Amino acid sequence: MPEPTLVRGDITTQVVDAIVNAADTRMRGGGGVDGAIHAAGGPAVLADCIARFPDGLATGDAGWTTAGRLPARWVIHTVGPNYRAGQRDRSLLTSCYRRCLEVAGELGARSIAFPLISAGIFGWPTDDAVAAAVETLRATPSEVSDVRLVAFGADVHDLIAAALEH
Incomplete structure (x- = not known):
C-alpha cells in the first residue's frame, strides 16, 4: 500500500489514470466536486x-465511467x-475509499486522485472526513501505486497534511 500524497489544487486537472467523483445516488451531476467533474469532462461523463x-x-x-475531456482516463x-x-x-464513508481502490484495481489504474468525500455539501465533519480518508487509504491493500488526496482549499489542505504526518 502506498502512502497517500497530498496535492493542493483542482481535482479536474489531475493527470492520473482515475479521478474520484463524490456523487449523489442518482449520478446525474450536481454541485461541488460532482458538478466540476461533469462540467470539465463534458456530456460523455453524464451519458456514460x-x-x-x-x-x-x-x-x-x-x-x-469514461472521463470525457478530463486528463484522466476514468472517473x-x-x-x-x-x-x-x-x-x-x-x-x-470508509467504504467509498475502499470501493474506489477496488474499482481502480479492476481497471488496472496505477494512479488515482481523491477529493475529500462527503465533507462538502453532504456536511460530514471535516476533521473526521480527513481521518476516515487517511486511515482507510493507508489500511486498504491495493495495486494502485500513486494515491493522491486533492484539497481545493487551504484549510482542508492543512488538515490533511497534519493527518498524513501521523
Missing part, C-alpha cells in the same frame, strides 16, 4: 453514467453518506 448506472449507485459503493464515481440528511454511519 446514465448508460452504466440507470438506477444510480448505493451509498458507499463506487463505479466507473470513479462514489456515493458518500449525506451527514446532513442523517446518514452518519462512518463505515459508509
Whole structure:
C-alpha cells in the first residue's frame, strides 16, 4: 500500500489514470466536486453514467465511467453518506475509499486522485472526513501505486497534511 500524497489544487486537472467523483445516488451531476467533474469532462461523463448506472449507485459503493475531456482516463464515481440528511454511519464513508481502490484495481489504474468525500455539501465533519480518508487509504491493500488526496482549499489542505504526518 502506498502512502497517500497530498496535492493542493483542482481535482479536474489531475493527470492520473482515475479521478474520484463524490456523487449523489442518482449520478446525474450536481454541485461541488460532482458538478466540476461533469462540467470539465463534458456530456460523455453524464451519458456514460446514465448508460452504466440507470438506477444510480448505493451509498458507499463506487463505479466507473469514461472521463470525457478530463486528463484522466476514468472517473470513479462514489456515493458518500449525506451527514446532513442523517446518514452518519462512518463505515459508509470508509467504504467509498475502499470501493474506489477496488474499482481502480479492476481497471488496472496505477494512479488515482481523491477529493475529500462527503465533507462538502453532504456536511460530514471535516476533521473526521480527513481521518476516515487517511486511515482507510493507508489500511486498504491495493495495486494502485500513486494515491493522491486533492484539497481545493487551504484549510482542508492543512488538515490533511497534519493527518498524513501521523
